[in-house]
Amino acid sequence: MADMIQLFVTSGSNKKTTFQIHKDASVEDLMRKISDWNGIDSASQRVLFAAKELVMNKDGKKMYLSDYKLQDRSQLFVVFQLPGGSDPDPLEGQVRQPKQFEDAVKLTDLSDMITWDDDPNNQRAKMPCGHAIG
Numbered sequence: 300m301a302d303m304i305q306l307f308v309t310s311g312s313n314k315k316t317t318f319q320i321h322k323d324a325s326v327e328d329l330m331r332k333i334s335d336w337n338g339i340d341s342a343s344q345r346v347l348f349a350a351k352e353l354v355m356n357k358d359g360k361k362m363y364l365s366d367y368k369l370q371d372r373s374q375l376f377v378v379f380q381l382p383g384g385s386d387p388d389p390l391e392g393q394v395r396q397p398k399q400f401e402d403a404v405k406l407t408d409l410s411d412m413i414t415w416d417d418d419p420n421n422q423r424a425k426m427p428c429g430h431a432i433g
Contacts, residue, residue, distance in 0.1 A: 304364075304371040308346075310337055311378050322371075326362045327355045333377060347376045407431045 306318045306329070318332055330341040330353075337344075346353045348367055353375075355362060369375075404424045409431035410417040416433070423433030 304369070304373070306369065306373050306375055308333060308336075308375045308377060310376075320364070322364065324364055325355070326353045326364065326367075329353070329364060330355060337377070339379065343380050345378050345380060347378065348373060 302322055303319050304322045306320060307315070308318060309315050314337070316336055318329070318336075320329060320332065326346075330344075330346065333344070333346065334341045341355075348369060351367065353362070353367055406422040407425040408419055409423065409425065411423050411433050412430040413432060416423070421433070423431040425431055
């Protein structure tokens with residue numbers, strides 16, 4: 300039993316379990332155990348230890364628990380990769396038109412007070428209070 304380590308695993312849904320696994324096991328072995336436990340494909344989840352994601356292969360090399368310095372009683376966190384995300388920029392690759400301001404708006408090169416945009420080629424509106432937005 301000296302070659303076995305105990306790992307505490309918490310999932311994103313706050314489900315908790317403990318695994319016994321050989322200290323020389325691969326990350327793939329651990330991912331398989333976790334997938335069997337929670338019923339979620341290993342490609343759809345990420346396992347974190349000490350703020351690092353455990354990966355099965357890195358630069359073509361099979362990764363092992365020892366590569367991440369996992370020890371007996373280490374705490375792991377499982378997070379799920381959700382489908383979706385933001386759509387690609389619909390204007391990507393197109394020439395963007397410069398901002399259009401009314402004649403009453405004074406323009407300035409001052410930094411935008413909200414985004415801190417200080418691009419000299421990107422003029423911003425000067426507010427009556429003296430701040431620039433834009």
